[in-house]
Amino acid sequence: xxxxxxxxxxxxxxxxxxxxxxxxxxxxxxxxxxxxxxxxxxxxxxxxxxxxxxxxxxxxxxxxxxxxxxxxxxxxxxxxxxxxxxxxxxxxxxxxxxxxxxxxxxxxxxxxxxxxxxxxxxxxxxxxxxxxxxxxxxxxxxxxxxxxxxxxxxxxxxxxxxxxxxxxxxxxxxxxxxxxxxxxxxxxxxxxxxxxxxxxxxxxxxxxxxxxxxxxxxxxxxxxxxxxxxxxxxxxxxxxxxxxxxxxxxxxxxxxxxxxxxxxxxx
Numbered sequence: 115x116x117x118x119x120x121x122x123x124x125x126x127x128x129x130x131x132x133x134x135x136x137x138x139x140x141x142x143x144x145x146x147x148x149x150x151x152x153x154x155x156x157x158x159x160x161x162x163x164x165x166x167x168x169x170x171x172x173x174x175x176x177x178x179x180x181x182x183x184x185x186x187x188x189x190x191x192x193x194x195x196x197x198x199x200x201x202x203x204x205x206x207x208x209x210x211x212x213x214x215x216x217x218x219x220x221x222x223x224x225x226x227x228x229x230x231x232x233x234x235x236x237x238x239x240x241x242x243x244x245x246x247x248x249x250x251x252x253x254x255x256x257x258x259x260x261x262x263x264x265x266x267x268x269x270x271x272x273x274x275x276x277x278x279x280x281x282x283x284x285x286x287x288x289x290x291x292x293x294x295x296x297x298x299x300x301x302x303x304x305x306x307x308x309x310x311x312x313x314x315x316x317x318x319x320x321x322x323x324x325x326x327x328x329x330x331x332x333x334x335x336x337x338x339x340x341x342x343x344x345x346x347x348x349x350x351x352x353x354x355x356x357x358x359x360x361x362x363x364x365x366x367x368x369x370x371x372x373x374x375x376x377x378x379x380x381x
Contacts, residue, residue, distance in 0.1 A: 155262055156237060158366045163234050166227065166364065167195035175227040183218040187211070194231045201235045213282065220283040224276040230364065232272055233265070239288045240264050247295060253303045259373075260295075266374035267294045269367060298377070328380060340375040347372065 166172060172194040179197070180188050191197060197219075199205060201212050216232065223229040244250075244264050249257035268291050280286050326349065332341035343361065346352045354372075358365040 155258055155265065155366060155370075156241070159234070159237065159265070159364075162364050162366055163198070163230075164195070166230060167198065167234070168193045172227055175225055175231075178225065179218065179222060179228060182222065186215055186218060188215070194227065197231055198235050213284065216283045217280060220272065220275060220287070221277060221279055223272045226363070229269070229272050229276070230367070233269060233367070236268060236284065236287065237265075239284060240268050240291065243288055243292050243295060246292065247299060250299050250302070253299050253306065260299075262370045263298060263374055263377070264291065264295050265367070266370035267291055267298070269371060270294075270374065302377070325380065332379070337375070337379065340371065340379075343368070344372060344375060344380075 173192070176188070176191060176194055176197065180186075180191075188197065188200075191200070197215065200207055201215055205212070216235070219228055219232040219235075223232055241261065241264075244257070244260050247260070250260040251257075254260045268287065271287055271290055271294070275287070326345070329341045329345050332338060335341075339361075343357055346357055347354070354369055355365050358368045361368060363371075
């Protein structure tokens with residue numbers, strides 16, 4: 115990167131370039147494309163859910179939920195798609211009943227499939243939060259990038275709050291998401307100002323680059339998983355689908371997590 119005199123150190127410049135490359139790799143995947151009526155991240159998540167929600171693992175996860183929360187009236191359901199359907203306004207369940215189910219899902223969101231169930235039912239609310247913030251208009255070029263980040267932040271919140279019992283879990287999650295997404299947008303706005311001082315080049319990350327050192331610094335920490343996956347994506351060139359398969363996660367969700375990690379911790 116070419117730096118104007120009197121700005122920042124060479125180390126920070128290389129980190130910006132490397133982290134930007136991570137974001138571009140995550141965002142360039144076919145799973146994160148322009149939001150249209152036919153193909154978008156939300157559509158990918160919904161199609162993915164139709165497969166995950168009725169899988170044998172989903173039935174096992176439902177049995178766990180029923181066993182721990184027998185008072186919710188879920189014992190007649192077949193799989194997790196029935197749980198999501200029960201949380202829709204037209205399901206006929208009282209609003210307090212639906213709130214109790216969401217509360218239970220948050221308590222059990224340490225389980226990957228139950229967390230995915232909570233994420234699926236929260237998607238309309240997540241989009242509503244993005245709409246309130248105008249999808250980052252004037253800061254983020256593509257609205258789908260804002261939605262992808264919001265999905266990643268929501269997933270992170272669910273991990274952070276796993277095990278908590280919140281009577282108003284859905285409003286609490288959306289309120290916290292709004293704050294985190296707003297802070298991210300402000301950070302992006304500031305990054306735009308900072309990056310305007312540089313000529314950006316898409317140089318390949320070198321084996322001895324500061325980006326590799328930054329990723330190594332997260333090994334053994336709470337971000338070890340994301341550091342390993344980012345390394346594999348950038349330095350080993352492994353595909354998103356391959357990483358998601360080995361990680362036992364959904365490609366769309368993993369993509370949003372990688373992009374969020376790169377923007378939050380590598381830039």
